Amino acid sequence: MTVKRPKPIRSGKGRVDLDAAIYAEISRAILHGQLQAGTKLPEHKLAELFDVSRERIRKVLHRLAAERRLEVIPNRGTFVPRPSGDDVRVIYQAHRVFEAGIIELLVRTMDDSIMARLDAHLAAERDAARRGDRAESVRLSGAFHLLLVDALGNSELSRFSRELLSRSSVMVSVYEPAQSSVCAVDEHGALVDALRQRDLTQALALSREHYDHIEQRLKLDQAVPRHQDFAAVFRPVAVTERRSRSR
Amino acid sequence: MTVKRPKPIRSGKGRVDLDAAIYAEISRAILHGQLQAGTKLPEHKLAELFDVSRERIRKVLHRLAAERRLEVIPNRGTFVPRPSGDDVRVIYQAHRVFEAGIIELLVRTMDDSIMARLDAHLAAERDAARRGDRAESVRLSGAFHLLLVDALGNSELSRFSRELLSRSSVMVSVYEPAQSSVCAVDEHGALVDALRQRDLTQALALSREHYDHIEQRLKLDQAVPRHQDFAAVFRPVAVTERRSRSR
DNA sequence: CACATCAATAATGTGCACATTTATTCTTTG
DNA sequence: CAAAGAATAAATGTGCACATTATTGATGTG
Numbered sequence: 001m002t003v004k005r006p007k008p009i010r011s012g013k014g015r016v017d018l019d020a021a022i023y024a025e026i027s028r029a030i031l032h033g034q035l036q037a038g039t040k041l042p043e044h045k046l047a048e049l050f051d052v053s054r055e056r057i058r059k060v061l062h063r064l065a066a067e068r069r070l071e072v073i074p075n076r077g078t079f080v081p082r083p084s085g086d087d088v089r090v091i092y093q094a095h096r097v098f099e100a101g102i103i104e105l106l107v108r109t110m111d112d113s114i115m116a117r118l119d120a121h122l123a124a125e126r127d128a129a130r131r132g133d134r135a136e137s138v139r140l141s142g143a144f145h146l147l148l149v150d151a152l153g154n155s156e157l158s159r160f161s162r163e164l165l166s167r168s169s170v171m172v173s174v175y176e177p178a179q180s181s182v183c184a185v186d187e188h189g190a191l192v193d194a195l196r197q198r199d200l201t202q203a204l205a206l207s208r209e210h211y212d213h214i215e216q217r218l219k220l221d222q223a224v225p226r227h228q229d230f231a232a233v234f235r236p237v238a239v240t241e242r243r244s245r246s247r
Numbered sequence: 248m249t250v251k252r253p254k255p256i257r258s259g260k261g262r263v264d265l266d267a268a269i270y271a272e273i274s275r276a277i278l279h280g281q282l283q284a285g286t287k288l289p290e291h292k293l294a295e296l297f298d299v300s301r302e303r304i305r306k307v308l309h310r311l312a313a314e315r316r317l318e319v320i321p322n323r324g325t326f327v328p329r330p331s332g333d334d335v336r337v338i339y340q341a342h343r344v345f346e347a348g349i350i351e352l353l354v355r356t357m358d359d360s361i362m363a364r365l366d367a368h369l370a371a372e373r374d375a376a377r378r379g380d381r382a383e384s385v386r387l388s389g390a391f392h393l394l395l396v397d398a399l400g401n402s403e404l405s406r407f408s409r410e411l412l413s414r415s416s417v418m419v420s421v422y423e424p425a426q427s428s429v430c431a432v433d434e435h436g437a438l439v440d441a442l443r444q445r446d447l448t449q450a451l452a453l454s455r456e457h458y459d460h461i462e463q464r465l466k467l468d469q470a471v472p473r474h475q476d477f478a479a480v481f482r483p484v485a486v487t488e489r490r491s492r493s494r
Numbered sequence: 495c496a497c498a499t500c501a502a503t504a505a506t507g508t509g510c511a512c513a514t515t516t517a518t519t520c521t522t523t524g
Numbered sequence: 525c526a527a528a529g530a531a532t533a534a535a536t537g538t539g540c541a542c543a544t545t546a547t548t549g550a551t552g553t554g
Contacts, residue, residue: 076505322537
């Protein structure tokens with residue numbers, strides 16, 4: 001009955017957005033390859049960074065772990081997964097199988113509006129490549145495959161595609177040599193051409209070979225992951241309210 | 248040396264298994280269609296049922312929600328999802344797209360050992376159908392599609408396949424009339440035949456039509472979900488230790 | 495000096511108390 | 525009597541204290 005605690009901040013509604021914002025921020029950092037594989041994400045440090053309680057961070061980290069974006073080792077902590085050679089094989093095979101299914105449907109159901117979006121995206125990719133903007137090229141290269149699946153308008157397929165892309169992004173940042181481009185724009189262009197002609201066999205082959213190329217390149221050099229100061233890669237989350245700083 | 252820790256009573260290792268056991272038990276109940284759509288799963292009741300703390304239940308429920316197996320409505324509770332007609336469309340399209348990709352790879356990489364397992368499974372399905380064991384038929388029918396994806400030996404693909412199956416299981420238990428069989432064994436047999444002959448076009452068509460049939464049948468009758476006493480469907484989880492009953 | 499042991503420290507895991515929100519019942523009033 | 529509102533009850537959300545486990549560093553021993 002007696003109030004022991006100083007008055008807590010009210011309005012529990014903003015908290016949901018807070019969870020989502022932190023989740024999105026960490027996801028973004030992983031997807032953009034800003035978090036090196038093997039990096040530990042200590043709950044206390046993250047709580048301080050985002051200025052929230054540790055339990056809130058815990059919840060987000062465990063959710064990311066359930067989606068295989070992070071790895072929780074009991075009593076040890078949460079880490080950015082350090083993909084093994086076998087992980088690379090599994091993820092890229094999943095990419096190939098998955099995109100094969102997408103292409104099989106796209107070839108049958110595609111319309112002009114989808115093709116227009118793909119063409120526009122190819123133009124953006126070529127532009128980034130011409131400017132030599134590697135970060136943007138990497139981002140657009142992944143976005144190309146998301147564009148394919150999003151064209152189907154199926155939230156389940158889009159969600160799984162994003163999980164896969166999130167995992168392969170870490171692999172790229174680990175293994176990929178810095179100077180090479182991730183996805184050759186030409187290969188994306190050829191795939192779009194095959195789709196336009198509704199050539200299933202050709203489109204399947206191109207997609208398969210495309211992922212083969214990426215996987216092959218990854219396995220060429222085995223970079224050694226270093227330790228990392230992760231604090232610099234996170235951007236402040238936009239929240240309506242902050243946690244009280246009572247200590 | 249003085250004993251600093253007076254009570255090394257419980258090992259922390261059992262807790263992980265406990266989480267997994269509860270997670271598996273709720274997952275099983277959903278997959279087997281024992282939990283009616285719309286059923287609320289109150290944290291306090293579940294905690295009492297499994298004889299664990301409420302926070303432990305919360306963690307499991309939120310994990311299941313992250314996988315879309317359950318639905319958490321903030322400040323309201325956790326529910327077995329009540330799929331809309333649009334959800335049915337999305338899930339079964341995902342099934343079709345996904346299995347198309349699997350088939351495209353299976354046709355190229357399948358070997359005798361895989362075919363033998365598929366044949367054995369078909370025999371089991373026919374046997375269950377002959378015996379009129381509907382529950383077993385439903386279970387085997389779902390297991391058939393898992394067998395296809397598991398044949399690829401890819402954990403990512405298997406995981407996603409199970410998530411999809413979990414969601415469609417709820418839909419079947421909601422919409423499906425009790426007397427009809429879920430998957431015609433004949434359709435599974437025809438698909439296996441096409442795989443054996445490595446006939447990609449035929450296998451793709453059969454798989455697609457198969458899911459079309461299931462989805463079509465679901466939409467025929469719109470059953471009204473009733474409330475349910477969920478306690479009866481859970482089996483006790485096998486744990487090495489129980490929580491103290493101090494009250 | 496290498497190595498094992500053990501204390502000290504830091505990080506993760508968990509139950510609990512309490513706040514907050516939602517649902518229900520009861521009361522009041524036009 | 526019905527409907528609105530207030531009081532009550534019940535369920536979910538959250539921060540915190542403390543237990544447990546891992547890591548680090550110190551220390552002694554062969």
